[in-house]
Amino acid sequence: MRIESAAAYDELRRRAREEAAAHRQEILVCCGTGCLANGSMRVAEAFSKELQARGLTAEVGTFTKRTGCHGFCQRGPLVVIQPAGVLYTQVKPKDVPEICEKTVAGGTVIPRLLYKNPADKKRVEHYAEVPFYANQTRVAMRNIGKIDPTDITDAVAHDAWAGLVKAMLEMTPEQVIGEIERSGLRGRGGAGFVTARKWRACRNAEGERKFVVCNGDEGDPGAFKDRSIMEGDPHSVLEGIVIGAWAVGAHEGYIYVRDEYPLAVVNLTVAIEQARARGFLGKNILGTGFDFDVTISRGGGAFVCGESSALMRSLEGKVGEPRQKYVHATDKGLFDRPTVLNNVETWADVGAILLHGADWFAGMGTEKSKGAKAFSLVGKVKNTGLIELPMGMTLRDIVYGIGGGIIDDRPFKAVQTGGPSGGCVPEALLDLPVDYERLTEAGSMMGSGGMIVMDDRTCMVDVARYFLSFLIEESCGKCVPCREGLKQMLVIYDDLVAGRGKPGDIERIETLAAGMQLGSLCELGKSAPNPVLSTLRYFRSEYEAHIFARACPAGMCRDLTAYEIVPELCNGCHLCFKACPADAITGETKKVHTIHQEKCISCGACYDVCPTAGAVRFFPKNGAREREAV
Amino acid sequence: MVTLTIDGRVAKVPAGATVLDAARAIGVRIPTLCQHEALEPWGGCRLCLVDVTKKEWRGWQKMVVSCMFPAEDGLAVATATERVVATRKVVLDLLLARCPDTPLVQRLAHEHGIERTSYQPNPEPTDCVLCGLCTRVCDSIGVSAIATVDRGAGKEVAPPFHQPPPDCIGCLACAEVCPTDCIPYQTSDSARSIWGKTFTMVRCPHCGRAHITREQAAFYAGRGGVPESYFETCDACKRTQMAKTFTSLSAVR
Numbered sequence: 086m087r088i089e090s091a092a093a094y095d096e097l098r099r100r101a102r103e104e105a106a107a108h109r110q111e112i113l114v115c116c117g118t119g120c121l122a123n124g125s126m127r128v129a130e131a132f133s134k135e136l137q138a139r140g141l142t143a144e145v146g147t148f149t150k151r152t153g154c155h156g157f158c159q160r161g162p163l164v165v166i167q168p169a170g171v172l173y174t175q176v177k178p179k180d181v182p183e184i185c186e187k188t189v190a191g192g193t194v195i196p197r198l199l200y201k202n203p204a205d206k207k208r209v210e211h212y213a214e215v216p217f218y219a220n221q222t223r224v225a226m227r228n229i230g231k232i233d234p235t236d237i238t239d240a241v242a243h244d245a246w247a248g249l250v251k252a253m254l255e256m257t258p259e260q261v262i263g264e265i266e267r268s269g270l271r272g273r274g275g276a277g278f279v280t281a282r283k284w285r286a287c288r289n290a291e292g293e294r295k296f297v298v299c300n301g302d303e304g305d306p307g308a309f310k311d312r313s314i315m316e317g318d319p320h321s322v323l324e325g326i327v328i329g330a331w332a333v334g335a336h337e338g339y340i341y342v343r344d345e346y347p348l349a350v351v352n353l354t355v356a357i358e359q360a361r362a363r364g365f366l367g368k369n370i371l372g373t374g375f376d377f378d379v380t381i382s383r384g385g386g387a388f389v390c391g392e393s394s395a396l397m398r399s400l401e402g403k404v405g406e407p408r409q410k411y412v413h414a415t416d417k418g419l420f421d422r423p424t425v426l427n428n429v430e431t432w433a434d435v436g437a438i439l440l441h442g443a444d445w446f447a448g449m450g451t452e453k454s455k456g457a458k459a460f461s462l463v464g465k466v467k468n469t470g471l472i473e474l475p476m477g478m479t480l481r482d483i484v485y486g487i488g489g490g491i492i493d494d495r496p497f498k499a500v501q502t503g504g505p506s507g508g509c510v511p512e513a514l515l516d517l518p519v520d521y522e523r524l525t526e527a528g529s530m531m532g533s534g535g536m537i538v539m540d541d542r543t544c545m546v547d548v549a550r551y552f553l554s555f556l557i558e559e560s561c562g563k564c565v566p567c568r569e570g571l572k573q574m575l576v577i578y579d580d581l582v583a584g585r586g587k588p589g590d591i592e593r594i595e596t597l598a599a600g601m602q603l604g605s606l607c608e609l610g611k612s613a614p615n616p617v618l619s620t621l622r623y624f625r626s627e628y629e630a631h632i633f634a635r636a637c638p639a640g641m642c643r644d645l646t647a648y649e650i651v652p653e654l655c656n657g658c659h660l661c662f663k664a665c666p667a668d669a670i671t672g673e674t675k676k677v678h679t680i681h682q683e684k685c686i687s688c689g690a691c692y693d694v695c696p697t698a699g700a701v702r703f704f705p706k707n708g709a710r711e712r713e714a715v
Numbered sequence: 716m717v718t719l720t721i722d723g724r725v726a727k728v729p730a731g732a733t734v735l736d737a738a739r740a741i742g743v744r745i746p747t748l749c750q751h752e753a754l755e756p757w758g759g760c761r762l763c764l765v766d767v768t769k770k771e772w773r774g775w776q777k778m779v780v781s782c783m784f785p786a787e788d789g790l791a792v793a794t795a796t797e798r799v800v801a802t803r804k805v806v807l808d809l810l811l812a813r814c815p816d817t818p819l820v821q822r823l824a825h826e827h828g829i830e831r832t833s834y835q836p837n838p839e840p841t842d843c844v845l846c847g848l849c850t851r852v853c854d855s856i857g858v859s860a861i862a863t864v865d866r867g868a869g870k871e872v873a874p875p876f877h878q879p880p881p882d883c884i885g886c887l888a889c890a891e892v893c894p895t896d897c898i899p900y901q902t903s904d905s906a907r908s909i910w911g912k913t914f915t916m917v918r919c920p921h922c923g924r925a926h927i928t929r930e931q932a933a934f935y936a937g938r939g940g941v942p943e944s945y946f947e948t949c950d951a952c953k954r955t956q957m958a959k960t961f962t963s964l965s966a967v968r
């Protein structure tokens with residue numbers, strides 16, 4: 086049935102909710118990419134079979150639902166049993182009969198499968214009480230994990246497309262843009278550009294043919310928020326795109342999806358077909374006479390293809406290289422037509438803003454950064470995964486609240502935000518409220534929301550070097566400052582970590598960084614020095630140690646670091662012996678162990694595995710026998 | 716016409732001109748490497764960077780490449796601000812590291828006070844500055860026989876799969892446009908070779924001069940719908956013939 090009035094939509098939603106309510110219990114099995122990799126499909130199948138066999142499907146009205154990513158992939162496969170809200174982690178097919186018997190039929194929990202809070206070692210029964218979830222606010226990710234992404238009826242039961250119905254049937258395009266403007270929505274994919282400003286410029290641009298484009302290239306190493314949104318709730322993305330197209334007057338749209346995201350393509354394709362059948366997309370949308378359709382385009386595979394001008398080149402069928410442009414894409418973008426390009430998450434926010442109102446969205450966040458933002462929290466924290474938080478939450482709350490603190494309770498050192506274009510924020514700024522302005526002031530950026538937590542065993546020189554080595558592969562090579570600059574910057578860093586640093590290197594880095602920032606053609610090259618400059622800003626002494634003392638204070642640069650065992654402290658547990666990949670350790674159980682320097686490759690495995698504080702220690706290799714721990 | 720100032724001097728240029736065009740029109744020199752008047756600007760070498768501002772920008776300056784930035788009324792261009800010079804020097808320093816033995820690069824660097832690169836000189840020196848002129852000229856003819864391959868640090872100009880390019884017609888336009896003369900070729904009355912591909916020369920049936928390759932004649936013929944034989948006669952002989960025809964025509968009259 087095609088929807089052509091608000092009443093028809095309300096009726097559709099009422100029936101969808103009724104249908105959902107008929108299931109007395111729902112077993113939500115996460116079938117996001119992370120959990121699938123851990124075998125969640127077999128868990129889902131086991132549930133379907135087991136429930137059938139036990140007659141629970143008919144009797145108790147239990148239903149298995151395959152959802153998108155819950156964000157806590159680290160503990161996957163995840164299973165949530167509703168309405169009780171019980172969360173089971175790391176579920177295996179062999180656990181399924183017990184869950185059906187004890188929890189589904191018996192109403193009791195299985196402690197073994199519950200999440201254990203690393204802070205107090207207590208098991209947590211309910212999804213909503215797990216600190217990882219309890220502190221989140223979900224806007225773009227509102228329905229992920231709740232709905233079956235391949236079922237539009239289930240999505241509608243959770244308000245999907247209600248924002249479009251309201252926008253198109255109750256508002257004018259100008260009012261829609263005004264609403265987005267008042268909400269304060271800013272781009273979630275890069276620089277945080279004000280979304281409504283782009284939309285209005287495109288609406289006012291001359292020309293009949295206009296485009297809207299969704300950027301799902303997501304090339305930052307380790308980022309996966311856009312993938313999870315496209316996979317777990319493709320309707321939120323589509324709904325936003327249709328609202329945007331209607332507001333700016335575009336009839337054609339593209340979703341540019343990173344080539345490594347096949348499940349996102351499948352789920353989007355299914356959602357597009359279902360939305361067309363309902364009249365949310367295609368010809369004569371909601372009976373208003375407005376036509377709009379989208380095409381999915383598989384990405385070119387390079388990080389730089391996510392850059393706006395390169396992405397548009399790639400969509401035009403040309404090589405995905407950035408182009409110098411002194412006109413806005415909203416005047417001359419794709420095929421030289423007025424174009425709005427927004428990130429997946431930005432589009433996913435739009436429907437919710439229309440449905441709940443600009444004030445609701447603007448009620449979250451800080452003065453200039455409104456709403457909630459998705460982050461992928463990774464690195465040395467106890468809980469890693471995908472989260473969505475109101476803007477302005479402090480880094481401390483994120484790292485210690487949601488993240489549960491640093492693994493092994495080691496000292497915190499820095500958070501890297503914003504991916505290869507971002508920077509490192511040090512401990513002194515842990516109380517920094519996370520929003521666009523504060524991160525930029527701190528020398529980092531929001532970027533697409535990557536957060537890598539680092540502990541004291543992280544060498545900041547090496548961190549900068551890592552991002553340079555990523556970017557050198559990803560630079561398109563068109564312009565001199567980026568192509569040759571990255572090459573030479575990496576030469577300097579290779580020397581630093583190998584103990585070949587020279588006085589004057591820091592100044593050379595700074596001059597080169599300034600040249601790249603000002604001279605490069607696109608943002609990749611312009612922002613490439615950010616990891617370099619932010620580590621220099623906050624950790625200059627580490628650079629100086631590498632250059633002048635030939636020492637790596639974190640003990641991570643192998644060429645600079647040696648390890649030894651302190652005889653008085655070694656209790657002979659033999660763990661280091663087993664961990665050493667180079668057979669450099671001798672010693673028998675319960676006797677003092679020794680590291681033989683000539684064989685040691687400075688991998689640090691002994692240091693990491695040793696349970697006795699201080700028994701393994703490191704010192705700068707140059708002063709090999711100085712016995713002075715750094 | 717639009718009116719702007721460059722380093723304080725007034726320039727008037729037709730609408731559609733770039734800042735670089737305007738600078739050249741009044742004799743202000745801005746270094747360039749990847750720009751050629753017959754080709755679309757590209758913006759890769761970054762040598763032609765300048766600072767631009769306008770009254771209504773309230774002191775804000777923007778660094779742009781002059782070969783692409785449009786000349787506009789009221790624009791104030793500064794070609795040698797401190798940051799422009801500093802950035803240009805970084806670019807030249809980097810280019811000199813890439814091409815330590817290339818006379819053109821050495822000369823440009825020298826003009827900016829750089830005698831030796833402060834970076835690591837290329838262990839495999841090349842003369843190619845990756846200005847993209849060769850591939851762009853080949854594209855503009857409609858042949859596209861060569862392209863830049865690879866991205867980032869490994870980028871180079873090459874025919875597909877590093878094999879003699881099947882589409883190349885041996886016109887030598889790429890070699891002629893190359894600012895550092897780094898595309899090797901050989902040409903004689905009987906044969907020509909470039910990019911590892913060898914061509915047979917067509918001799919003008921009238922004067923016997925070898926002026927074009929067989930592939931060029933075929934390509935132009937295919938493009939223009941004119942018989943191949945038309946291109947076999949060299950331009951000089953075509954003119955002579957034409958003159959003869961006119962003379963005989965007027966004699967008849």
Ligand SMILES: Cc1cc2nc3c(=O)[nH]c(=O)nc-3n(C[C@H](O)[C@H](O)[C@H](O)COP(=O)(O)O)c2cc1C
Nearest residue numbers: 272273274275300302303304391393427428431608
């Ligand atoms: C090298 C580079 C890579 C980028 N990659 C992405 C990406 O993967 N996804 C994305 O949404 N934006 C990416 N951007 C930012 C886009 O150019 C653009 O600003 C953004 O998609 C606009 O959407 P927004 O306003 O909704 O954030 C990238 C930018 C650069 C310079």
Ligand code: SF4
Nearest residue numbers: 562563564567607610
């Ligand atoms: S800055 Fe880097 S990625 Fe961007 S155009 Fe230049 S070489 Fe290519």
Ligand code: SF4
Nearest residue numbers: 665685686688689691
């Ligand atoms: S640092 Fe690595 S190689 Fe050296 S002793 Fe320890 S485990 Fe063995």
Ligand code: SF4
Nearest residue numbers: 853883884886887889
């Ligand atoms: S010689 Fe070959 S590669 Fe060079 S411009 Fe002519 S056709 Fe292109």
Ligand code: SF4
Nearest residue numbers: 843844846847849893
């Ligand atoms: S071969 Fe010559 S024309 Fe081609 S990119 Fe290199 S320097 Fe430029």
Ligand code: FES
Nearest residue numbers: 117119120154155
């Ligand atoms: S894929 Fe299951 S929680 Fe992410």
Ligand code: FES
Nearest residue numbers: 758760761763782
């Ligand atoms: S001449 Fe302008 S960028 Fe090369």
